[in-house]
Amino acid sequence: MADRRIRLRFSGIVQGVGFRPFIYRLAVEHGLVGWVRNRHDGVVVEVEGPPDSLERFLADVEKKRPPRAEVAEITAEEIPAGGERDFRILLSDKEGAKSVRIPPDIATCPDCLRELFDPGDRRFRYPFINCTNCGPRLTIIQDVPYDRANTSMACFPLCPRCRSEYENPADRRFHAEPNACPDCGPRLELLDGGGNRLNAADPLGRAVEALRCGWVLALKGLGGFHLAVDATNDEAVRRLRARKFREEKPLALMVRDLETAARVAELGEEEVDLILSHERPIVLAKKKAGAGLSEAVAPGVPNQGIMLPYTPLHHLLLQEPLRVLVMTSANQADEPICIGNREAVERLRGIADFFLVHNRDILVRCDDSVATVVAGRKRFSRRSRGFAPKPLVLRQSYPDVLALGPQMKTTVCILKGRLAYLSPHIGDMETPQARDFHRRSIVLMQKIADCRPGIVACDMHPAYFTTLEARGLKDVRVVPVQHHHAHIVSCMAENGLSGDVIGLAMDGTGYGSDGTAWGGEFLVATEDAFARVGHLKTFLLPGGEKAVREPWRTGVSLLREVFPDRWREVAERLELLPEKESGRWMERILSAGFNSPPTSSLGRVFDGTATILGLHRRVSFEGQAAMGLEAVAGEKNGLPYPFDILEGENGLVLDLFPAVRALVVALERGVSVEEVSRSFHTTVVEALTATAVEIRRRTGLNRVALSGGCFQNRILLEGCLEELGGSGFEVFSHEQVPTNDGGVSLGQAVVAGARVKKGL
Ligand SMILES: [Zn+2]
Ligand SMILES: [Zn+2]
Ligand SMILES: [Zn+2]
Incomplete structure (x- = not known):
């Protein structure tokens, strides 16, 4: 049969991951001629040969692809035969052009490992062995494009043997930018x-x-x-x-x-x-x-x-x-x-x-x-090495946006077309080092995404470092985004959702549109707008942010809500107060409302409840008390405590205080902490589900997006997926970005992009 020729286009993550040498080796193996080259949007291959060889080649491409490649799409078309004599890797004019994406760092591959422990190999026990399938990437770049001169390997000239590997298309180290050996590399x-x-x-x-x-x-x-x-x-x-x-x-x-x-x-x-x-x-x-x-x-x-x-x-x-x-x-x-x-x-x-x-x-x-696995899927608490700066592919395209993230667990995000580039984890904006790192991350991400967006999204909190940074930028349009709206939209974005959804934003505290500290919110949200249709019943946070590090304060506030007359007596019995006098001055600041902002945060309810159960009255990091509460929960499915769903001035009010009252009574009756904790978790799951059901009755919406730091709690997330699913909801949660504040920059970016796109 006559030779045939086909042209294949691969898009996705196919550059900087050893794709061309892979195609080259396969083509040669199957006796085909033609070429492969990088293009701005992926890799193009033309192969020619007998039909059955072509078929085997295609099957192998499908089966064997390089471990780091992620092919999003392949298109194939038949074209006239060209009659070359060999197969070649063509270097495109734009070789190394800016659009070549910077891949994340990659763990040592099996081939390199084998060489590392092979006494006969010239890289035996060499701590910097790598190839096109593995090694450092993002962490060694100084600039784009990604080639050796722009990395921290620039100061290590290749020895002749490393150079010949680097230049040989058939070699596993063809254009492996960090290629090195004991003769020429780092020590x-x-x-x-x-x-x-x-x-x-x-x-x-x-x-x-x-x-x-x-x-x-x-x-x-x-x-x-x-x-x-x-x-x-x-x-x-x-x-x-x-x-x-x-x-x-x-x-x-x-x-x-x-x-x-x-x-x-x-x-x-x-x-x-x-x-x-x-x-x-x-x-x-x-x-x-x-x-x-x-x-x-x-x-x-x-x-x-x-x-x-x-x-x-x-x-x-x-x-x-x-x-x-x-x-x-x-x-x-x-x-x-x-x-x-x-x-x-x-x-x-x-x-x-x-x-x-x-x-x-x-x-x-x-x-x-x-990351962890909940309900069979990966859940990040931090998305950084190995993943950043690999972009997420969104459902639709947006104008270019830079989002600066919130105050804690911050990342920055750049939206460009259908891609969302998230930076590595930056952290809490509390120290000069972290703030400097944040500024550098913006510069880096702009290089990687190859754009300088004129739209900058930030949190609504007026005092966040990131908000002040946004306000300080020249010649940009600043779009403040409500914290919990950003949470819900980050979940929508990674799940490809548009239109109205019911958003359950269960979180620590974030700045609400009314200036109070939100954190247990029921939203009806689209990408560009939201309505707050319900929230947790508010209570006071004595000492404000201080209550985050000293959650016993929150415990006191909850007790005072449920036992207004005898809370000090209960607190003493539970040994909740650090000192005897604490009771008196807590009463004073709470009754005066002094430095005690109201909050609807579910995260704080978890904190306070943990301290009532005798766990973590002081903590060294945010969420520690809530983690403790999850940790002690027994396996046995506890009976839920009572809760109320009330009609408030603006929407539903979920009142968990009856549950707090009931759990104190249970503790006083000698029920174990394990059992009480499990019952409390069960209560929250049922209460969130019941509120969502009521919102569905009023709005007809059946899709629920879950986001916010509280869903790092495995019992809560598993429970909600099950209960909401069991109630007939379509439930969406996070898999690609963290449910905590590490994912907020994505939501900010999409909200701002969607608003601008709509002309808002
Ligand atoms: Zn390798
Ligand atoms: Zn060398
Ligand atoms: Zn948050």
């Missing part, structure tokens, strides 16, 4: 606690030795420094905690392999997939007892964060005898993660005993991503 160095270079012939071996002896090692990773200790060494873990300002946050673990992971936590099929995924997030999964780890790793929480090694250096560290390392971001409290060698030595003085560093600079900060 490790070990420093002591003061930052002095130790003359170690084998810095890695010495670092392993230090970890074995219980020292704290600062380790330069992919997107920043980590602090590492042997997780089986209780004393070492406690020392690390004590030095890191006695923070109580659970510490993440890096384990050698899946087998070890399965010993530390309960892993279902979905957790295994997530933990093995090439993005290598930290996966939160239910802790297992008896894994031989220090109790101080993750005290008082049900889940353990675990990840597998994702750089060659990690793989080398986790050889015998170390199996499990605590691997926590090297930063103090709310500051951004350290990236520079000198910066790390300065900021970690007194915390780290040794520093394992190298001379490949980290140019973009990128924290580890954190």
Whole structure:
């Protein structure tokens, strides 16, 4: 049969991921001629040969595709034969043009791992081995386009052998920008606690030795420094905690392999997939007892964060005898993660005993991503390394928008056409370092998305740093977006929803359109507008933001709502007050309403309830008390407590105070904390569902979008998905961006884009 020729176009994530060498190898393998080239919008291939070879080639393209490629669309058309003699990779005129997307960092691939541990390979035990399928990407870029000269590899000239790999289309390292070997690439160095270079012939071996002896090692990773200790060494873990300002946050673990992971936590099929995924997030999964780890790793929480090694250096560290390392971001409290060698030595003085560093600079900060599996799907609490800056594909296109995010857990987002580019996790805008990082992230994301939007979205809170930044920008249109509307629209955007939905925004606190602190909101929302059709019954937050760190204050406020006359007596019995006098002055500030703003936040109700149950009367991070409440909840399905749905001035008012009253009575009767906590969760699920049902009766709407920080609570999210689903609703929740404030910038961007598009 005569030769045929077809032209294929691939769109999606097909550049910078080894797609062209992959096509080249397949074509040569099947004896086909033609060419492959990058185009501004993807990859184009023309292949020619006998029909059956073409068919096998197409089947292989489908089956074998490079692990990092994500093909969104393939189109094929038959064209006249050209009669070339070979297959070639053509470098397009626009090779490396700006539209070539910057891929996220990629965990070490199986091919590189094999070479890493092959004594015959020239990169045997070389900590910087990589190829087109793996290695650093975002974290080493300085500018676009993504080629070596614009990365921190620019100062390492390729040796002849590396260069020939780099230039050979058939090689796995063809145009692998960070390609390196022991002759020409970066090197490790070990420093002591003061930052002095130790003359170690084998810095890695010495670092392993230090970890074995219980020292704290600062380790330069992919997107920043980590602090590492042997997780089986209780004393070492406690020392690390004590030095890191006695923070109580659970510490993440890096384990050698899946087998070890399965010993530390309960892993279902979905957790295994997530933990093995090439993005290598930290996966939160239910802790297992008896894994031989220090109790101080993750005290008082049900889940353990675990990840597998994702750089060659990690793989080398986790050889015998170390199996499990605590691997926590090297930063103090709310500051951004350290990236520079000198910066790390300065900021970690007194915390780290040794520093394992190298001379490949980290140019973009990128924290580890954190995800868990709920109801069979991935749920981010932080979307960062491995995922950023991969864009989300939206249902429709919008004008260019830059969204600056809220105050806490901030990310920035750029909307361009149908793509939404989210930055790596930036964090809480409380320190000069974080604010500087935020400004740099804007510059970086504008480079990556290749645009400078004239529309800037921000929160409505007048005092947020991000709002002030937006107001300070010149020649842009600033569009303030209500916090919970942004939450709901972020959920709509990732689920491709348009039109009206019922939005359940269950959150900490955010600035409401009426200037009060919202956080338990029922909205009827579209992309560009919303109506607040219901909210939680408000109560006072004594001390305002102080109540976030001292949730016993919120507990007092709830008690006072339900037992106005005898709340102090109840509080004393529950030992809720830090001091005897606290009762008197709490009564004074609450009755005067002094510095006690009203709030409808469900997150704060969880906090306060936790303290009534005797958990976490003071916390070291927001949400800790609520996490504690989830952690103690027993398995047995508790009976719900009473609640009311009332008619308010503007919409429905969900009153959970009857439930608070009932749970106090239950506690006083000696019902266990486990049972009370479970019943409280059940109550909230039923109450949210009942309110949604009432909204459906009034509006006829049947789609519900769930968003806000409270849905990080597994019991609440699972319960709502089940109950709302069981009541006939179509229920949408988050899978691609966090349900917490890390996803808010996406919502802000889409709201602003939709408004401008509509001429509003
Ligand atoms: Zn590789
Ligand atoms: Zn080399
Ligand atoms: Zn929020």
